[in-house]
Amino acid sequence: MPDYYHLRVVAEMNNEFIKVVKIKGNKVPWHYHDNSDELFYILEGELKMEIESESEVMFKSVDLFVVKKNTKHRVTSRDESKLMLIEHKNTSHTGNVTPEITKTLNRQIKYD
Amino acid sequence: MPDYYHLRVVAEMNNEFIKVVKIKGNKVPWHYHDNSDELFYILEGELKMEIESESEVMFKSVDLFVVKKNTKHRVTSRDESKLMLIEHKNTSHTGNVTPEITKTLNRQIKYD
Numbered sequence A, B: 001m002p003d004y005y006h007l008r009v010v011a012e013m014n015n016e017f018i019k020v021v022k023i024k025g026n027k028v029p030w031h032y033h034d035n036s037d038e039l040f041y042i043l044e045g046e047l048k049m050e051i052e053s054e055s056e057v058m059f060k061s062v063d064l065f066v067v068k069k070n071t072k073h074r075v076t077s078r079d080e081s082k083l084m085l086i087e088h089k090n091t092s093h094t095g096n097v098t099p100e101i102t103k104t105l106n107r108q109i110k111y112d
Helices: A105-109 B105-109
Strands: A008-013 A016-025 A038-044 A046-051 A057-060 A064-067 A073-088 B008-013 B016-025 B038-044 B046-051 B057-060 B064-067 B073-088
Touching: A008 A105, A008 B038, A008 B064, A038 A046, A038 A057, A038 B008, A046 A064, A064 B008, B008 B105, B038 B046, B038 B057, B046 B064
Parallel strands: none
Antiparallel strands: A008 A016, A016 A073, A038 A064, A038 A073, A046 A057, A046 A073, B008 B016, B016 B073, B038 B064, B038 B073, B046 B057, B046 B073
C-alpha cells in the first residue's frame, strides 16, 4: 500500500539521519531548514525541485542535490518517486512549516 | 583510464563531504576514524567489508552501511566497485594511517 510522504530513518551517521521516502503529488509546501543543509538522492522516478528565485529542475534516478541551509524550496512528483534524504538530526523534514504530511521524528523511526 | 582509490568530492552538506571512488584490490589497510562515522553506499560492483572482531560482509549495489567512529575496518573489491562515501570534513579517508593510496583533501577536490 502506498504510504507517501512517510519518511523512514534507515541509518544515522555523525549528526545526520539517512532517510527514505516515496512521494507522489505536491503536498510538500515551500519551506526552509534553519542552519541545516539537506541532501536529495533520487532512487527511482522523477522529482521536480523548485528553489526560490531560481529555475526549476527535474531530477531523475541517481541524481544528487544539496539544498543549502535557509534556502526556500519545494519538491513535487507527478508520478511516484523514491528518494534518499539526508537531514540533520535536529531539523524537521518540513523545516519551518507543519503541513499535514509532517511526521514527528518518532514516527520516522518507529515502523508502525 | 582506471584511477582506483582516488576519492572525488562531489558535494558537501553540513559537516560532511559526499565523495565517489572506484576501488579494485586490497590497498585499503585496516584503519579507523577518530570520533567520526563513515557511510558507504555501493553504486556498482561488490565490496567486502571487514570490521574488527566481526564476520566479514559482502555488499552489492544499493547496499548502505555506516562504520561507526573509532571502529577498525578494511574494504576490498576483487573486481572493480564504485562507491559513494560520506565522511566528516575533518577526517582523512584512511583515518589513522597513511598508505600510498592516501590522497590529501586538496587532491580530492581538485580534478587533476
